[in-house]
Amino acid sequence: MTTKSGKHTLDKLFATIAARKGADPKSSYTAKLYSSGRTKIAQKVGEEAVELAIAAVLEDRDEIVAESADLIYHVMVLWANAGIDPTEIYDTLAAREGQSGLDEKKARKNI
Known part of the structure; x- marks a missing residue:
């Protein structure tokens, strides 16, 4: 979903998550996760x-909807903690586009 600003909802969420890295763990659940470690x-x-x-x-x-949202949020916290920008994930998914999932899995096993 794209917001009025043209920014995708997930990109906005990631920006908020990344911005909380230096926040007080007492005032932010995201900051509390960061302070707890990877x-x-x-x-x-x-x-x-x-x-x-x-x-x-x-x-x-x-x-399913609620838990999917929770999972996406926590995955994004992990990405931010690991220094991974969502565009890296998007690029990886785009590179797999049009490729059979079975073929893609075989190719990964050979790496």
């Missing part, structure tokens, strides 16, 4: 992925 951030990504999978198995559409 292991804790990765743990949260895993937790959210499991919660999303459970929602999917339960066929709970509203929870």
Whole structure:
């Protein structure tokens, strides 16, 4: 979804997440995650992925939406913590466009 400013909602979210790196952990959940370190951030990504999978198995559409949003947020915190810009992910996805998923997986195993 693109906002009135022309910036994609996910890009705006990432900018907010990145801006919170130096914030006070007492005033920002994102800053608290950063201060907890990458292991804790990765743990949260895993937790959210499991919660999303459970929602999917339960066929709970509203929870799938909510848990997907939570997972995307935590993945973006991980990217920011690792110094990864979303454009790197977008470029990787674009490079895979038009390629069979099975072929792409085979190619990765050979690297």
